[in-house]
Amino acid sequence: MTAERGAPGPPVRRVDVLVVGAGPAGLAAAARLAASGAGRVEVLEREQEAGGVPRHCAHGGFGTRAHPLTGPAYARLLTKAAERSGAVIRTGVTVLDWGVTGVPESVAAPGAADRDVPPCPVLTAVGPGGPETVEARAVVLATGARERPRTARLVPGTRPAGVYTTGELQQSVHLFGQRVGTRAVVVGAEGVSYAAADTVRAAGAEVVALVTEQPRAHVPAFRAQSVRLRRRVPLLTDTTVTELLGHGRLSGVRVRHRDGRTTVLACDTVVFTGDFVPEHELARRGALVPDPGTRGPAVDGALHTSRPGVFAAGNVLHAVEPAGTAAREGARAARAVLDLLAGGAWPGPGVPLTVEAPLRWIAPNRVTPAARPERYVLRDDALSPRPAVLRVHQDGRLLHRERPWPGALLPHRPLTLTARWHDRVDPGGGEVRVSRG
Amino acid sequence: MTGTVTVTAHGPLPAEPYDVAIVGAGVVGCAIARELARHPDLRIALLEAQDDVGQGTSKANTAILHTGFDAVPGTLEARLVREGYERLGAYAAETGIPVERVGALLVAWDEEQRAALPRLADKARRGGYDATRLLPADEVYAREPHLGPGALGALHVPGESIICPWTTTLAYATQAVRAGVDLHLNTTVEEVGRGEVHQLRTSRGPLRARRLVNAAGLHADTLDRLLGHEEFTVTPRRGQLLVHDKLARPLVRHILLPVPTALGKGVLVAPTVHGNVLLGPTAEDLDDKRATGSTAAGLAALREQGRRILPALLDEEVTAVYAGLRAATGREDYRIAAHPEQGYVTVGGIRSTGLTASLAIAAHVTGLLADTGLDLGPVRDLAPLTMPNLGEAFPRPYQRPELIAADPEYGTLVCHCERVSRGEIRDALASPIPPRSLDGLRRRTRARAGRCQGFYCGAAVRELFERAQGEAAQGEATRSEEARS
Numbered sequence: 001m002t003a004e005r006g007a008p009g010p011p012v013r014r015v016d017v018l019v020v021g022a023g024p025a026g027l028a029a030a031a032r033l034a035a036s037g038a039g040r041v042e043v044l045e046r047e048q049e050a051g052g053v054p055r056h057c058a059h060g061g062f063g064t065r066a067h068p069l070t071g072p073a074y075a076r077l078l079t080k081a082a083e084r085s086g087a088v089i090r091t092g093v094t095v096l097d098w099g100v101t102g103v104p105e106s107v108a109a110p111g112a113a114d115r116d117v118p119p120c121p122v123l124t125a126v127g128p129g130g131p132e133t134v135e136a137r138a139v140v141l142a143t144g145a146r147e148r149p150r151t152a153r154l155v156p157g158t159r160p161a162g163v164y165t166t167g168e169l170q171q172s173v174h175l176f177g178q179r180v181g182t183r184a185v186v187v188g189a190e191g192v193s194y195a196a197a198d199t200v201r202a203a204g205a206e207v208v209a210l211v212t213e214q215p216r217a218h219v220p221a222f223r224a225q226s227v228r229l230r231r232r233v234p235l236l237t238d239t240t241v242t243e244l245l246g247h248g249r250l251s252g253v254r255v256r257h258r259d260g261r262t263t264v265l266a267c268d269t270v271v272f273t274g275d276f277v278p279e280h281e282l283a284r285r286g287a288l289v290p291d292p293g294t295r296g297p298a299v300d301g302a303l304h305t306s307r308p309g310v311f312a313a314g315n316v317l318h319a320v321e322p323a324g325t326a327a328r329e330g331a332r333a334a335r336a337v338l339d340l341l342a343g344g345a346w347p348g349p350g351v352p353l354t355v356e357a358p359l360r361w362i363a364p365n366r367v368t369p370a371a372r373p374e375r376y377v378l379r380d381d382a383l384s385p386r387p388a389v390l391r392v393h394q395d396g397r398l399l400h401r402e403r404p405w406p407g408a409l410l411p412h413r414p415l416t417l418t419a420r421w422h423d424r425v426d427p428g429g430g431e432v433r434v435s436r437g
Numbered sequence: 438m439t440g441t442v443t444v445t446a447h448g449p450l451p452a453e454p455y456d457v458a459i460v461g462a463g464v465v466g467c468a469i470a471r472e473l474a475r476h477p478d479l480r481i482a483l484l485e486a487q488d489d490v491g492q493g494t495s496k497a498n499t500a501i502l503h504t505g506f507d508a509v510p511g512t513l514e515a516r517l518v519r520e521g522y523e524r525l526g527a528y529a530a531e532t533g534i535p536v537e538r539v540g541a542l543l544v545a546w547d548e549e550q551r552a553a554l555p556r557l558a559d560k561a562r563r564g565g566y567d568a569t570r571l572l573p574a575d576e577v578y579a580r581e582p583h584l585g586p587g588a589l590g591a592l593h594v595p596g597e598s599i600i601c602p603w604t605t606t607l608a609y610a611t612q613a614v615r616a617g618v619d620l621h622l623n624t625t626v627e628e629v630g631r632g633e634v635h636q637l638r639t640s641r642g643p644l645r646a647r648r649l650v651n652a653a654g655l656h657a658d659t660l661d662r663l664l665g666h667e668e669f670t671v672t673p674r675r676g677q678l679l680v681h682d683k684l685a686r687p688l689v690r691h692i693l694l695p696v697p698t699a700l701g702k703g704v705l706v707a708p709t710v711h712g713n714v715l716l717g718p719t720a721e722d723l724d725d726k727r728a729t730g731s732t733a734a735g736l737a738a739l740r741e742q743g744r745r746i747l748p749a750l751l752d753e754e755v756t757a758v759y760a761g762l763r764a765a766t767g768r769e770d771y772r773i774a775a776h777p778e779q780g781y782v783t784v785g786g787i788r789s790t791g792l793t794a795s796l797a798i799a800a801h802v803t804g805l806l807a808d809t810g811l812d813l814g815p816v817r818d819l820a821p822l823t824m825p826n827l828g829e830a831f832p833r834p835y836q837r838p839e840l841i842a843a844d845p846e847y848g849t850l851v852c853h854c855e856r857v858s859r860g861e862i863r864d865a866l867a868s869p870i871p872p873r874s875l876d877g878l879r880r881r882t883r884a885r886a887g888r889c890q891g892f893y894c895g896a897a898v899r900e901l902f903e904r905a906q907g908e909a910a911q912g913e914a915t916r917s918e919e920a921r922s
Binding site for chain 1: 680684727729730731732733735736754755756757758759835836838841842845846848849850853854856874875876888889890891892893895896897899900903
């Protein structure tokens with residue numbers, strides 16, 4: 001599958017920056033880079049349209065507080081902005097793998113031959129125009145995240161039709177106008193689950209129940225109550241889906257309450273929501289050092305990965321944060337790309353940044369002296385109450401303690417940490433750990 | 438040679454009696470249909486209760502092309518597996534069915550298993566297979582560096598191979614219908630009356646045939662009883678299997694087989710030609726022939742066993758869970774029997790080796806039919822067939838610049854995880870035996886079979902499928918209108 005295996009490929013094309021993925025992070029990075037004179041900035045998107053996941057989020061909640069937008073409008077806005085600034089967006093082109101690097105004549109940056117510069121990354125792709133090999137002075141991976149489907153969650157039972165993830169459901173209803181069934185069970189009770197329930201109703205079907213293993217819904221209380229009381233959709237907490245039933249078409253799901261009671265919810269559709277994971281195939285194929293917590297590539301505060309010339313931004317780093325966060329990160333990665341193109345050196349691997357349970361992951365997750373992030377994003381185990389205090393320590397030394405703002409203590413709100421402690425890290429020391437107080 | 442193709446899924450069946458009716462379009466029934474299709478004078482019907490070929494046990498097995506090294510010497514099964522291995526290997530090369538000759542290691546994890554290895558090598562030798570070799574632990578780890586700790590040694594069976602079971606069944610069926618076999622789907626045989634010819638009552642009305650072949654798999658005993666035979670009972674033995682993400686493929690090089698001991702058969706870990714890694718199967722004797730569901734206990738047990746064999750496998754995503762029902766009959770052999778006085782041949786008890794043996798079974802059954810007095814007439818070679826490649830060891834359409842240059846649809850990927858192009862989906866939907874469900878389309882193209890299970894491509898694939906269904910329905914309506922006027 002790698003370039004080494006095939007016949008001699010197509011001639012190598014060169015660009016200044018190659019962005020993989022035209023979602024919020026990739027588009028924002030491309031817009032900033034093209035506007036800043038980074039040269040040829042090309043975005044490769046395997047879908048037929050740019051915009052990423054917001055394309056099929058028909059609901060609001062995108063844009064800014066002053067200018068709220070629906071997902072599709074936000075996707076169009078980001079796409080236009082990138083195009084206006086001069087970035088080339090090519091849809092229907094799939095990046096397949098990493099190509100052979102270090103071809104002698106491929107030294108791209110003027111004067112690079114004088115310095116000890118690692119070879120530029122090369123990627124292979126395919127589209128209706130055939131195979132391509134592209135060498136770029138910098139690559140930004142913005143491949144996003146996806147929900148884990150029923151199989152990965154190991155939900156037993158038969159294999160009937162009518163089993164969806166939110167992503168598939170939203171595309172079916174909002175992009176293609178397809179019919180879903182008549183009665184749907186939604187698995188999960190987070191924001192995305194409530195969005196899935198809205199989509200089920202928009203398709204003319206009934207929501208039988210929302211089912212969650214958690215003790216409560218992870219959305220603002222007014223939202224959960226409105227769905228429960230006004231729409232009369234029951235929320236089954238502390239409840240697990242234990243089996244899918246039906247041959248051909250789904251006929252029901254068996255659920256079990258924490259206290260051992262079981263019942264069958266009759267339905268012809270089930271939507272598995274949330275449980276996002278980074279779409280990290282390309283990162284793994286490129287042997288980018290992964291972060292064990294996020295399962296995406298490890299990055300420092302300026303979004304350098306372990307592979308020289310390769311940056312990453314957006315939900316491939318943290319599955320998932322809002323589109324606005326991904327877009328801001330894209331812009332942040334663009335600044336670091338510009339530094340590299342201006343002759344900046346590639347930083348060292350940095351000090352690993354890890355979390356202790358019940359925290360699950362933190363991003364960025366490498367600390368290098370020159371790359372201080374705006375802030376860190378964390379995720380905690382949804383079952384435990386939010387931490388009152390976050391502590392940062394290295395080799396037994398307390399670097400920082402921070403009380404999250406009260407709003408962040410609600411389980412559905414993002415949990416963040418400032419980078420005020422960044423200068424106190426010993427770059428030659430052991431890993432930096434974040435724990436809750 | 439490729440006249441009109443007759444594949445029906447509803448409506449009444451032809452009134453004219455067939456020379457042979459084969460009940461069951463699994464891998465065995467399709468192979469028999471293909472073999473008989475070489476005789477152009479025969480009118481042949483292939484009847485299938487479900488809406489696609491290979492919908493039963495044939496779609497849910499371990500996808501291995503067996504050498505037959507562990508078959509009981511002297512049995513019919515041993516002979517047909519040995520012969521079928523050669524035949525299917527050659528046929529696969531000819532038609533483009535993906536096969537990878539990866540070889541198998543029977544890994545011994547305790548002293549009892551290690552002691553069993555020489556006996557297995559000896560049994561293989563007595564059955565005519567002498568390529569096995571005993572490997573010490575260090576060589577086992579050199580070959581399989583990701584193997585869990587504690588392996589004491591292994592028996593290497595170099596001929597064991599992996600194959601695509603869906604392409605195999607579909608290739609047989611496609612060649613058969615192109616050569617004039619009528620395939621009738623959604624046709625359950627409910628009663629068989631005797632007389633000059635077999636009078637079948639089916640879910641789609643009556644059908645008559647001079648010879649009847651029972652290739653009904655799990656239901657072979659039921660059909661046998663309709664003809665007055667009480668020779669065996671099929672007990673469905675459920676095998677649950679887990680399919681792991683393509684990113685797991687580099688973890689394993691061989692088929693890792695369990696060593697059978699008195700305590701039972703363990704589970705295998707095997708690469709697939711599609712680039713995934715299988716873990717399974719369980720072996721549960723049931724009485725429900727529709728119990729193709731997986732269970733929490735079954736999956737947990739498999740993962741526990743898998744953790745010992747290949748610990749890193751457990752960190753990779755599971756992309757599919759399925760359960761197949763093997764047709765166990767309480768005997769370590771096939772139950773193939775001719776009843777010349779009835780013009781009837783039973784092909785029962787075809788266990789998990791059926792995929793490997795299919796072409797040999799077909800030749801054997803054709804001989805039995807001739808023995809019942811059926812005049813086969815002249816024989817011809819079938820028109821060659823090239824199947825779309827689903828295997829990762831061979832170039833897929835997106836990897837073939839010349840194909841994309843000729844038709845850019847092969848460069849437009851719809852299913853990203855499995856890298857399935859719009860051209861391949863279009864081809865499958867327009868093929869002689871088109872899929873009638875998204876699952877059928879998946880078995881023909883791998884669309885929606887990857888780690889996202891449709892998160893990215895599900896809606897787009899359904900759109901292509903439903904559009905083709907709509908066009909087919911419209912075409913049918915126009916045709917019946919024309920027929921009326």
